[in-house]
Amino acid sequence: MSSARSTFALRLGLWYAIWFVLGAMSIVFLTYYLTSASLAMRDRQILRSKVGEYAAAYVRGGFGSLTRTVQAEQAAAPERLYVRVVDRGIEIKVLSNPEGWNPSRLELESARLSDGTLVEVGKSSEEREALLARFRATLGVVTLLIIAVALGGGWLATQSALSPIRRLTQTVRQIIRTGRTDARVPLAESPGDGDAIDELTVLFNTMLDRIARLVDAMRASLDNVSHDLRTPLARLRGTAELALAAPADVERYREALADCVEESDRMLAMLNALMDISEAESGTLQLQRQPVDLNEVLERAVALYADAADAKGLTLEHPKADGPVVVSGDRPRLEQVAANLLDNAVKYTPTGGRIEASVSSHDGAAQIQVRDTGIGISSEEQPRIWDRLFRGDRSRAERGLGLGLSLVKAIVIAHGGTVDVESEPERGSTFTVSLPLS
Numbered sequence: 001m002s003s004a005r006s007t008f009a010l011r012l013g014l015w016y017a018i019w020f021v022l023g024a025m026s027i028v029f030l031t032y033y034l035t036s037a038s039l040a041m042r043d044r045q046i047l048r049s050k051v052g053e054y055a056a057a058y059v060r061g062g063f064g065s066l067t068r069t070v071q072a073e074q075a076a077a078p079e080r081l082y083v084r085v086v087d088r089g090i091e092i093k094v095l096s097n098p099e100g101w102n103p104s105r106l107e108l109e110s111a112r113l114s115d116g117t118l119v120e121v122g123k124s125s126e127e128r129e130a131l132l133a134r135f136r137a138t139l140g141v142v143t144l145l146i147i148a149v150a151l152g153g154g155w156l157a158t159q160s161a162l163s164p165i166r167r168l169t170q171t172v173r174q175i176i177r178t179g180r181t182d183a184r185v186p187l188a189e190s191p192g193d194g195d196a197i198d199e200l201t202v203l204f205n206t207m208l209d210r211i212a213r214l215v216d217a218m219r220a221s222l223d224n225v226s227h228d229l230r231t232p233l234a235r236l237r238g239t240a241e242l243a244l245a246a247p248a249d250v251e252r253y254r255e256a257l258a259d260c261v262e263e264s265d266r267m268l269a270m271l272n273a274l275m276d277i278s279e280a281e282s283g284t285l286q287l288q289r290q291p292v293d294l295n296e297v298l299e300r301a302v303a304l305y306a307d308a309a310d311a312k313g314l315t316l317e318h319p320k321a322d323g324p325v326v327v328s329g330d331r332p333r334l335e336q337v338a339a340n341l342l343d344n345a346v347k348y349t350p351t352g353g354r355i356e357a358s359v360s361s362h363d364g365a366a367q368i369q370v371r372d373t374g375i376g377i378s379s380e381e382q383p384r385i386w387d388r389l390f391r392g393d394r395s396r397a398e399r400g401l402g403l404g405l406s407l408v409k410a411i412v413i414a415h416g417g418t419v420d421v422e423s424e425p426e427r428g429s430t431f432t433v434s435l436p437l438s
Contacts, residue, residue: 013155016150017150017151017153017154018150020146021147021150024146025143028142028146032132032135035132036132039128039131043107043123043125043128047122047123050083050109050121051120052111053069054083055119057069063087066085066119081121081122082106082123082124083119083121085120086118086120102124105129106123106125107123107124164201165197167185171183171184171185171204181215182212183208185204185205187201187205232263232267233263235263236263239259239260239263240260243256273403273406274403277406277407280411280414285414287333287415288331289329290330290331291326291327291438292327292328292329292334293324293325294325294326294327294366295320295324297335297368298338298358298368299318301335302316302318304339304342305339305343309346309355312349313352314346314349314351314354314355315355317356317357318358321358325359325361325437326366326437326438327437329435333414333415334415336408337368337408337412337433340404340407340408341408341433343404344405345370345374345429348375349374349428350374353372353374354372354373355372356369356370357371361437364436365417366434366435366436367433367434368432368433368435369430369431369432371431372428372429372430373428374429375426376423376427377429382421382423386405386406386409387406416436417433417435418433418434419431419434
């Protein structure tokens with residue numbers, strides 16, 4: 001593993017160095033080319049200028065004026081020039097021919113006058129090539145420095161870039177070795193603004209936080225399930241033992257079996273609700289979406305709980321909406337949401353109380369609202385009522401699994417909605433489900 005990391009770091013460093021050197025060498029070669037071209041153009045301009053100047057001097061005063069002009073310039077100017085005049089193609093007169101020049105390095109410019117005289121001016125390229133040779137030597141030293149800087153910079157950049165990845169690897173290795181998910185990847189002391197590695201570190205830590213919460217929730221759910229299953233299983237065993245211990249009686253056996261079936265149904269309902277909640281929270285809950293009028297959903301739930309409300313002496317009201325309130329959703333799941341909210345309202349509202357269930361639409365969202373005058377929920381318990389198997393102190397007197405509101409929230413979130421509660425002890429509760437309109 002260490003060898004693989006070293007190989008990756010070496011490849012990354014060399015890749016960075018190669019591209020850096022290639023870019024720098026491109027700039028060096030371009031600089032040399034432009035410098036060489038500029039010097040050659042300068043020499044060419046000098047030759048053209050001198051040809052024109054000498055031709056003008058010859059036209060003004062003949063060969064003598066040209067000779068004086070050339071001698072004066074050669075004495076004062078640093079530029080060494082070769083000057084030759086061909087008089088109408090017959091007589092050749094060389095006015096300036098510095099010693100030590102290599103004829104093969106001579107660059108010439110000429111001008112033919114109206115009387116047929118040819119004026120030639122030449123300049124050796126040796127001085128320019130010597131300057132370029134010194135420039136090449138300097139660029140060679142600079143190139144070596146660039147390569148050294150690229151290799152050192154590539155190594156440093158690689159170490160800096162891989163440092164957070166190494167921290168991430170160490171954290172993952174620690175989690176694999178210990179099985180504990182409370183380890184986190186340390187963040188850089190000065191995290192870069194929008195840096196991809198820093199973002200990856202934050203996302204990885206966020207993922208670990210979510211995994212830790214899910215593991216804790218699973219442990220808590222298992223503890224709660226084991227606790228809640230212990231009671232019905234004990235009742236099942238007790239009912240069966242009593243039936244077996246008593247004298248043989250078919251009617252007694254029938255009652256015992258009926259009790260066993262009832263307890264089994266309660267356990268199955270608990271397990272099914274837990275599975276639905278888990279599927280909804282993990283995003284695997286299958287929703288058969290179709291246009292659903294929430295008025296119809298709430299009417300079915302109200303009709304289902306009307307008899308239970310009457311039996312308890314409660315007033316159950318269902319104001320009609322102005323028109324259809326249609327959402328895209330799974331009708332049975334939405335009916336489950338409405339039924340659970342009404343079940344809680346009927347269960348925890350004392351005799352003589354009032355329940356109002358309504359449907360409305362506001363700001364592009366459809367709402368189901370269930371308001372009651374029940375026992376209410378304390379502010380300390382309100383954040384926990386959505387937890388699986390949670391039952392408040394005042395709600396334990398009623399039969400229930402503590403899964404209804406958890407299932408409501410899971411289904412609503414799976415539909416892309418929200419659910420909220422407003423409640424005060426002894427003053428009732430208001431549950432509001434908001435879903436996007438179709």
